[in-house]
Amino acid sequence: MKITDVPFAVLRFQYQIARFPLQVIEERVVARLDDEAPARLMYERSLGMLDLAVGNALCAPEVEQRGAALIERSEALRRAAQLDATAETVREAADADLESTREQAARDQQQAEQDRQREIKEARQTASERKQNAAQNAQKRAADAKEHADQVAAQRVKAAETARRQEEAVIKATEKSVEKIAQTKLDDAADKAGAAAAKRSQADRIEDLAQTEKEKRQQERAAKN
Structure with missing residues (x-):
């Protein structure tokens, strides 16, 4: 020394x-x-x-x-x-976001179903009114046609029947369009629920990463001891 x-x-x-x-x-x-x-x-x-x-x-x-x-x-x-704190914060935020999105999705689905039922009801009511009006118009045209010659009356009845079929075709097309719009709203609500589940999955992955890191540190401490 x-x-x-x-x-x-x-x-x-x-x-x-x-x-x-x-x-x-x-x-x-x-x-x-x-x-x-x-x-x-x-x-x-x-x-x-x-x-x-x-x-x-x-x-x-x-x-x-x-x-x-x-x-x-x-x-x-x-x-x-x-x-760990970051993972917990992300998880809590994801849970809150998921719950909020689920509630909103449920409200949207309920509203979409109500709108669909209302629109279908209105469409059917309108269709019924149009059918009644078409029938009344057809009867009126037929009555008017009977006042003329048989040939002219027959032509007018045929024309009235054609108009009624066209009117029914328009009504059916309207009903299909209303149902398609309502289905689109339901699909949008389902997409929102899927996005919330994806956020929850991301939070779970972060939490798993934190747990893995913690276990690794515990193993290292155990090895040192």
């Missing part, structure tokens, strides 16, 4: 004595806290930075390595806690 190493050895010994109360606090108080508790992480990081600085200043590699290990552990746990 060089004579110049003696002061460093004395200082390292004195540091170990000065650090003993901090070690006692860590073992008897801090160690009882949760691994990811902010107070524990802050204490371990501070103690690690102290070991790192003193170890570097006093040429004590073992002290410096111990400090670096404490800092690395506290940083890893802090990042894990942040990741």
Whole structure:
């Protein structure tokens, strides 16, 4: 040993004595806290930075390595806690969004069904009125035609029948159009529900990633112990 190493050895010994109360606090108080508790992480990081600085200043590699290990552990746990918090926030937001979207989708589906039923009812009522009007017009035209020659009357009856069939064709086309619009609204509501489920799936993936990271850290701590 060089004579110049003696002061460093004395200082390292004195540091170990000065650090003993901090070690006692860590073992008897801090160690009882949760691994990811902010107070524990802050204490371990501070103690690690102290070991790192003193170890570097006093040429004590073992002290410096111990400090670096404490800092690395506290940083890893802090990042894990942040990741857990982020995953929880995303999951809660996704749950709220999913619930809101489901409620909105249910309202949209209910409204779409009500609109479909109302529009179909109105279309049928209009069709019935048109049929009645067409029949009345046909009868009127037939009555008017009977006042003329039989040939002219027959032609007018045929024309009235053709008009009635065309009117019915228009009515059927209108009913199909109304049903198609109502079905489109129902499809839109189903798409919204699908989008909410996709957001929930994304939140679950983030939560799984956080859980995997946490298990990995636990395994690493178990391996070190």
